[in-house]
Amino acid sequence: MVFAIANAAIRMYRPLLPTGMKWHLFALISMHTQLIVGLILYFTSERMKGFRAAGEVMKNSVSRFYVMEHLVGMVLAIVLVTIGYSKAKRQADDAKRNKTIFWFYLIALFIVIAMIPWPFREVGAGRSWF
Numbered sequence: 001m002v003f004a005i006a007n008a009a010i011r012m013y014r015p016l017l018p019t020g021m022k023w024h025l026f027a028l029i030s031m032h033t034q035l036i037v038g039l040i041l042y043f044t045s046e047r048m049k050g051f052r053a054a055g056e057v058m059k060n061s062v063s064r065f066y067v068m069e070h071l072v073g074m075v076l077a078i079v080l081v082t083i084g085y086s087k088a089k090r091q092a093d094d095a096k097r098n099k100t101i102f103w104f105y106l107i108a109l110f111i112v113i114a115m116i117p118w119p120f121r122e123v124g125a126g127r128s129w130f
Contacts, residue, residue, distance in 0.1 A: 001027050001109050008102035015094050024101050028085045031078045038074060065123040073115035077108040084108070
């Protein structure tokens with residue numbers, strides 16, 4: 001994602017190289033792959049089963065984050081990447097194409113970063129970095 005955003009920012013006022021859209025497509029494919037892996041973990045992980053079985057998910061901020069907020073935020077980011085790529089693919093002007101990719105991917109990246117359960121946040125407390 002970061003490389004695709006940087007590529008779009010650098011190429012915003014220059015012609016798009018033939019490999020330019022391939023980097024954007026690679027970011028799109030990797031986000032969709034992460035979605036598939038995340039959904040598999042969401043439905044098979046013992047931790048998630050424990051959160052969902054607790055019953056009062058919405059009253060506890062940690063379980064609410066894992067069951068609802070993380071899922072919705074990541075899906076929203078993937079939808080933004082997909083919309084951005086689709087809109088950019090249809091545009092004829094390279095500057096507009098790169099501007100579209102840049103803004104959609106950048107907003108999606110901010111959402112992804114905000115929805116990660118970092119160890120220094122309440123939802124990630126007690127977890128290690130890896």
